[in-house]
Amino acid sequence: MLEYRPLGDQGIQILFGNxxxxxxxxxxxxxxxxxxxxxIHAIVEWVPAYTTLTVFYNPYLIEYQELVNQLLKVEEELYQHNKSLNHTFPNCTSPNHSSLRTNVSIEQILEIPTFYGEEHGPDLEDVASFHNITTDDVIAIHSARIYLVHMLGFTPGFPYLGGLSLQIATPRLDKPRLRVKAGSVGIAGKQTGIYSVDSPGGWRIIGHTPIDLYNPYRESPFLLKSGDYIRFTPIDRETYHTLLGDKL
Structure with a gap:
């Protein structure tokens, strides 16, 4: 059973567990x-997150309980869909549990070219030192994983990624930077992500991608969406500048 909660007078938050x-x-x-x-024309938009889906609606067109009743019908169809596919969902022992399937096809994975270290990854050495490994180890571990986009948030197009190895999970900076440039690849605790726009931030920056995650002038402004899979591909400085130049 899903749980439904009012979020102000124009939203319903649906909880899918923990x-x-x-x-x-x-x-x-x-x-x-x-x-x-x-x-349902009264629905304005929906926003997926780690374990919730928030549905925003026009309260002048539909009442809260009426919309909940319609969402319950969607839930029943979801149940029947999963039942027909024999999908089972094991109990979660930890709210931070994260696991990824290993049979993702190559066609489903978006490669994110990344230049690690030096001026573009000022915290790479600190991450390596924290775990008593080399910077090459950090790069190898970080780029070996397939990451799932759980949601976008914080800034437009910022992806929260699941699948980071605990071997390189590292606490945030004690003092956040006032400006982290768009494209910076960072680690914060058990999470990794990519800054989509210039912004303040406290994640440990280990590299940079020349790919635009957010461009308001594109037909589809966001490069990524919830449910996408990505992999970081290490590139050298020459390739980095070539890709960077192609954007100009």
Whole structure:
């Protein structure tokens, strides 16, 4: 059973449990696909997060309980969908549990070219020192994983990624930087992510990608969305500047 909570007078927050994992992402995305087919015109938008989906609506067009009743019908279809596919969802022992399936096809993975270290990764050596490993080890571990985009947040297009190895999980900076440039790849605790715009930030920066995650002038402003898979591909300085130049 999902849990429904009012969020102000124009929102409903739907809780999908407390597991931050791939199963939860898939359930939320399937719920959204079913919801799209209902064409409930009073709905303004929806926002997926780690374990929730928030549905915003026009209260002049539909009352809270009426919308909840329609969402319950979506939930029933979600249940029947999972049942038909024999999907089961094991209990989550930790709210920070995160696991990724290993059978993601190459076509599903977006490669993110990344220049690690030096002026573009000022915290790479600190991450290595924290774990008593080399900077090459950090790069190898970070780039070996396939990461799942759980959600976008913080700034437009900033992806919160699941799948970081605990071998390089590192606390945030004690003192955040006033400006972190767009494209910076960082680690904060058990999370890794990419800054989509210039902004303050306290994540430990280990590299930089010349790829734009957010461009308001593109037809689709956001490069990534919830449910996408990415992998960081180490590149050398020459390739980095070539890709950077192609944007200009």
């Amino acid at each position: 597991c931050i994992d791939e199963n939860t992402v898939n359930r939320i995305l399937t719920f959204i696909e079913i919801l799209k087919g209902k064409e």
